[in-house]
Amino acid sequence: MDRSDVVAELEKLARDRDSRDELAELRNRFTIPDGVSYLDGNSLGPPCRTTSAALTELVDRQWAPALIEAWERHDWWSAPRRVGDRIGRVLGAAEGQVVVGESTSVQIFNALTTGCRLAAGREVVLVDADHFPTDLYLSRSVTRLLGLRPLRVPMGDAVGALDEHGDEVAVVFCSAVDFRTGELADIPGVTEAAHRRGALVLWDLSHAAGLVPLELDTWQVDLAVGCTYKFLNGGPGAPAFLYVSHRHQDSADPVLTGWHGHRAPFGMDPEYQPAEGIDRFRIGTPQVLSMLALEHALAVFDEVTTVRLWEKCGELADFFRHCFAQLCGDLDLTIVTPADPARRGGHITVHAPEAARRWKALAERGVLGDLRNPDMLRFGLSPLVVRFSDVVRAVTELADISRTGAHLDDRFGGSGLMG
Numbered sequence: 001m002d003r004s005d006v007v008a009e010l011e012k013l014a015r016d017r018d019s020r021d022e023l024a025e026l027r028n029r030f031t032i033p034d035g036v037s038y039l040d041g042n043s044l045g046p047p048c049r050t051t052s053a054a055l056t057e058l059v060d061r062q063w064a065p066a067l068i069e070a071w072e073r074h075d076w077w078s079a080p081r082r083v084g085d086r087i088g089r090v091l092g093a094a095e096g097q098v099v100v101g102e103s104t105s106v107q108i109f110n111a112l113t114t115g116c117r118l119a120a121g122r123e124v125v126l127v128d129a130d131h132f133p134t135d136l137y138l139s140r141s142v143t144r145l146l147g148l149r150p151l152r153v154p155m156g157d158a159v160g161a162l163d164e165h166g167d168e169v170a171v172v173f174c175s176a177v178d179f180r181t182g183e184l185a186d187i188p189g190v191t192e193a194a195h196r197r198g199a200l201v202l203w204d205l206s207h208a209a210g211l212v213p214l215e216l217d218t219w220q221v222d223l224a225v226g227c228t229y230k231f232l233n234g235g236p237g238a239p240a241f242l243y244v245s246h247r248h249q250d251s252a253d254p255v256l257t258g259w260h261g262h263r264a265p266f267g268m269d270p271e272y273q274p275a276e277g278i279d280r281f282r283i284g285t286p287q288v289l290s291m292l293a294l295e296h297a298l299a300v301f302d303e304v305t306t307v308r309l310w311e312k313c314g315e316l317a318d319f320f321r322h323c324f325a326q327l328c329g330d331l332d333l334t335i336v337t338p339a340d341p342a343r344r345g346g347h348i349t350v351h352a353p354e355a356a357r358r359w360k361a362l363a364e365r366g367v368l369g370d371l372r373n374p375d376m377l378r379f380g381l382s383p384l385v386v387r388f389s390d391v392v393r394a395v396t397e398l399a400d401i402s403r404t405g406a407h408l409d410d411r412f413g414g415s416g417l418m419g
């Protein structure tokens with residue numbers, strides 16, 4: 001069979017899978033430009049079609065008429081907790097353990113300092129060596145601030161490192177999904193190993209929340225953070241979330257003691273007294289507009305479970321691998337994401353020399369993937385919006401560009417902000 005027949009067969013297969021996909025209708029809830037295959041929802045989810053109307057309504061019907069009274073009349077005050085509980089349902093967390101606000105970076109600082117204080121007397125923080133850079137920078141900064149010792153280990157070696165340094169480890173701080181390779185960590189296994197040694201765990205769930213079925217309460221996770229602009233589709237700069245298990249809330253002594261975390265915020269007490277429960281982890285005035293846009297985007301999770309989303313993501317990934325084997329097998333491209341569905345997150349990463357050029361050439365053809373310099377192309381498989389036909393198109397274009405050398409054209413050579 002020649003290549004065009006192979007492509008035609010894969011396209012037919014994709015059409016068939018799309019027509020039988022009971023989640024396909026959910027894609028219509030989101031705005032994606034015509035002609036674009038969006039394979040970067042793992043960096044920034046697309047907007048809901050109704051988000052701009054919801055935001056206009058919020059400004060015109062709440063903020064404008066009620067002004068300062070809107071905090072009470074429209075219950076803006078409770079939004080960090082209310083939206084937190086909504087996210088908690090996606091994380092497998094019972095009410096009262098998740099708060100929303102600030103950026104992921106701030107919440108990482110907040111959570112890591114909290115964990116280290118809870119484990120006072122222990123000196124080592126085990127840090128995932130393959131963490132996203134902000135996690136690495138902040139863990140360096142927090143350990144310096146608190147006089148602790150950071151120990152960077154690859155996620156897969158965390159359990160071994162715990163055996164070696166067990167009694168010294170205060171917190172194990174890992175990413176649930178490796179942002180480069182898309183590998184999914186053994187969250188319950190690492191959590192249990194840490195607890196056996198008396199350490200706490202802090203998970204960065206940015207690449208897992210809204211996709212991977214999570215059971216934070218059942219797994220006895222201590223602390224977790226994550227962004228809400230990827231699979232939760234909250235929008236650029238949407239506020240992050242922080243999970244603190246009920247077990248730790250009353251003994252936790254947060255470093256970021258803002259007035260929204262005070263037991264009586266409007267008492268204007270000159271001395272800080274922590275609020276009860278998760279409210280103690282509030283800091284300052286939250287980003288109300290972004291938070292309510294996020295709340296709006298979370299509605300879709302009332303209609304679909306992460307179990308089903310995860311299943312579809314796995315089917316898309318298997319289909320990607322199938323197309324890749326048929327079309328790219330003889331090219332200078334390799335999939336680095338594990339083949340085992342149980343060890344995969346929400347994106348597939350392809351090792352490719354001159355990845356930036358191929359990424360730009362793909363974008364010019366309407367395939368929006370992602371680049372992690374110098375040699376990784378990421379293809380996000382957000383199951384709410386990605387179709388099997390997007391997958392076959394991405395792999396076909398990647399194969400075509402690589403085979404013809406189209407990416408070597410001068411116009412793909414410059415360097416911009418992201419690559």
Ligand SMILES: Cc1ncc(COP(=O)(O)O)c(C=O)c1O
Nearest residue numbers: 103104105132134179204206227
């Ligand atoms: C694992 C992880 N943590 C944190 C961040 C980002 O933190 P922030 O939202 O503060 O930019 C990202 C992505 O940008 C990420 O992938």
Ligand SMILES: Nc1c(O)cccc1C(=O)C[C@H](N)C(=O)O
Nearest residue numbers: 042043044132179180206207372
């Ligand atoms: N947070 C981002 C941003 O502010 C600009 C561009 C991309 C991002 C990302 O989310 C990157 C992403 N966390 C990653 O896994 O690489």
